Amino acid sequence: MKTVDLHCDTLSEIRRRRKNGEEISFGKNNLHIDLEKLQQGNYLLQCFAIYVNLKKEENPLAAALEQADLFREIIAQYSSKIGQVKTWIDLEQNRNEGKISALLTLEEGGCCAGSLPVLRILYSLGVRIMTLTWNYENDLAWPNIVPDTLTGGMNCGAQTEHGLKEKGFAFLEEMERLGILIDVSHLSDAGFFDVLKHTKKPFIASHSNARALCGHVRNLTDEMIRALADRGGVMGLNYFGAFLDPSDQAASSVKKIAEHASYIRKVGGIGCLALGSDFDGISGELEMKNASFLPMLEAELGKQHFTEDEIDLIFRDNALRVLKGSLPG
Numbered sequence: 001m002k003t004v005d006l007h008c009d010t011l012s013e014i015r016r017r018r019k020n021g022e023e024i025s026f027g028k029n030n031l032h033i034d035l036e037k038l039q040q041g042n043y044l045l046q047c048f049a050i051y052v053n054l055k056k057e058e059n060p061l062a063a064a065l066e067q068a069d070l071f072r073e074i075i076a077q078y079s080s081k082i083g084q085v086k087t088w089i090d091l092e093q094n095r096n097e098g099k100i101s102a103l104l105t106l107e108e109g110g111c112c113a114g115s116l117p118v119l120r121i122l123y124s125l126g127v128r129i130m131t132l133t134w135n136y137e138n139d140l141a142w143p144n145i146v147p148d149t150l151t152g153g154m155n156c157g158a159q160t161e162h163g164l165k166e167k168g169f170a171f172l173e174e175m176e177r178l179g180i181l182i183d184v185s186h187l188s189d190a191g192f193f194d195v196l197k198h199t200k201k202p203f204i205a206s207h208s209n210a211r212a213l214c215g216h217v218r219n220l221t222d223e224m225i226r227a228l229a230d231r232g233g234v235m236g237l238n239y240f241g242a243f244l245d246p247s248d249q250a251a252s253s254v255k256k257i258a259e260h261a262s263y264i265r266k267v268g269g270i271g272c273l274a275l276g277s278d279f280d281g282i283s284g285e286l287e288m289k290n291a292s293f294l295p296m297l298e299a300e301l302g303k304q305h306f307t308e309d310e311i312d313l314i315f316r317d318n319a320l321r322v323l324k325g326s327l328p329g
């Protein structure tokens, strides 16, 4: 079992479709991710984000909890094949039993309504990775605003002035204490450097690429890649065309993903590379049409002169290193 993926939006997509009256199961569906595709893609661990759009949800915390409940339902229904990971031992146990592991994450710290007790309750439900923001300013921090994110547009600037708010700093401290990995994907550039300055442990960018190759503000600058790598963190390669190639935003190819991997290896070293597909949160033409196509990326990395050991690091071991340091025993 080889593949570890730090970010997908499958929970929010299943919730959205069910609200629209669609009958959709996790076992087999037409999304990027279902149980069958994870098995075909040789997954060891999939991180499942609770994703909340603060401007579309009347009650963001309820929206988050509904997704946590959906996650619980999935794990209960397919318990012989997939198991939740709250601790490192859970992960090892699942692996020994031949089960895929599933880890709950939160994409939008604003769901916590600025309350540390709410954060702790989400931790108790299993949330082990959290972004402080999505694309909107909230009570914790400023994001790199992406006004036309849904069309994959590029007309946006990095936010270099406004980073974390007072409450955001209190959250950082509590997240490090609890063992919730800080995820800087979506966070403003200023916020990234606030995190760097005010934390001690490795942090991650779960689904971001290299800005030098694709000038979208969802990607990391060279300086950020180096800082993240020096801290011992990882960044998950995002398969979305708009974050891969500014000249051809609609197309996501394994060749372009591998080119980002090559560049990031050059800037931050092999140790900071991981996978963060963004499956079920991205649109457009995808060469890797869903999770079952991951062997295509493995083959392309080989073609672009990554050794087998390096591919193992990107696909699994770097992410596991950071999780092992962060999850309770």
Ligand SMILES: [Zn+2]
Residues within 6 Å of the ligand: 107, 185, 186, 207, 281
């Ligand atoms: Zn995202």
